[in-house]
Amino acid sequence: GQQVMQIPQYQHVQEGEDFTTYCNSSTTLSNIQWYKQRPGGHPVFLIQLVKSGEVKKQKRLTFQFGEAKKNSSLHITATQTTDVGTYFCAGRGNQFYFGTGTSLTVIP
Amino acid sequence: DTAVSQTPKYLVTQMGNDKSIKCEQNLGHDTMYWYKQDSKKFLKIMFSYNNKELIINETVPNRFSPKSPDKAHLNLHINSLELGDSAVYFCASSQLGMGKETQYFGPGTRLLVL
Numbered sequence: 499g500q501q502v503m504q505i506p507q508y509q510h511v512q513e514g515e516d517f518t519t520y521c522n523s524s525t526t527l528s529n530i531q532w533y534k535q536r537p538g539g540h541p542v543f544l545i546q547l548v549k550s551g552e553v554k555k556q557k558r559l560t561f562q563f564g565e566a567k568k569n570s571s572l573h574i575t576a577t578q579t580t581d582v583g584t585y586f587c588a589g590r591g592n593q594f595y596f597g598t599g600t601s602l603t604v605i606p
Numbered sequence: 607d608t609a610v611s612q613t614p615k616y617l618v619t620q621m622g623n624d625k626s627i628k629c630e631q632n633l634g635h636d637t638m639y640w641y642k643q644d645s646k647k648f649l650k651i652m653f654s655y656n657n658k659e660l661i662i663n664e665t666v667p668n669r670f671s672p673k674s675p676d677k678a679h680l681n682l683h684i685n686s687l688e689l690g691d692s693a694v695y696f697c698a699s700s701q702l703g704m705g706k707e708t709q710y711f712g713p714g715t716r717l718l719v720l
Contacts (some may be wrong), residue, residue: 507646531708540696540711541649584647593662594707596641596649 502597504587506513506531510556512605517577519600521587530570533596541586541596577604609633612697619687620720626683627715629697637661638680639709640672640716641696649696655680656702687719 501524511517519606521530525606529548533541546556547563547570554561569586582604610631619625631638639662640652654662657676669685680697697712 529707533709535647540714541709542711543708546708556718586649590707595651599647599649601647 502589502595503575504585504597504600507598508601508603510605511577513553513579513604513606514576517574517581517602519572519585519587519602521572521589521597523568523589523591523595526567527589527591528567530567530587532561532570532572533586533588534583535586535599536583539583539594572591574602577606579604610697610699610710610712612695612715614715616716616718618718618720621687621689623687624683624685625687626681626715627695627697627717628681629678629712630679631697631699631712632678633699633701633710633712635699635701635710636677637700637702638674638677639698639700640680640682641698641711643694643696643714644694653680653682687717689719692717692719699704 504521508514531545531546532544534544535541545561550567551565552563558575562571584599584601586599613628637656639654642650642652651664652666653672658674671683674680694714694716696714698709700707700709
């Protein structure tokens with residue numbers, strides 16, 4: 499069946515360092531979405547990418563959709579303590595699936 | 607106004623009991639979901655209803671029974687609760703067929719089975 503894996507599962511960074519999470523699907527995706535879940539909270543939609551090779555930016559966050567539409571990445575430049583949380587990718591192959599998530603800890 | 611609401615927020619119960627979690631969305635969406643999030647943060651879809659019809663039913667024990675009385679509500683009933691059912695249960699909604707399928711999540715129900 500379809501699987502959407504994210505690496506790393508956990509990441510600790512010093513405040514100010516960069517952070518990247520990678521999302522890999524076993525099947526081609528028609529779109530990829532990214533969500534952020536703060537500790538104790540619920541997942542909140544960040545962005546959607548649809549086109550092959552698409553890159554979108556939201557302030558310090560850069561999202562990329564791979565050329566083959568099977569992978570994606572989220573890069574955060576100069577992390578802040580407000581970036582703490584779990585980041586999920588999600589996409590539709592034969593069904594809509596969430597990735598396994600990457601939990602980010604930012605050390606002040 | 608809360609877009610997706612769930613009750614209760616916390617649920618502590620004994621093994622073997624039966625419990626229900628309710629979900630309501632006021633976004634006018636046609637699709638609702640139940641997800642289970644375990645201690646490792648994995649988000650596993652359990653059920654999905656589109657216009658009150660079941661469209662996704664992942665491998666979930668039949669002790670779990672969803673009910674959608676109308677498009678705005680999706681409730682989850684759990685019979686004979688087991689220790690392994692302890693998790694956070696999220697309800698979500700989306701509008702299918704718009705090319706976006708953004709999921710809006712409720713605040714979650716933290717279930718602890720003792």
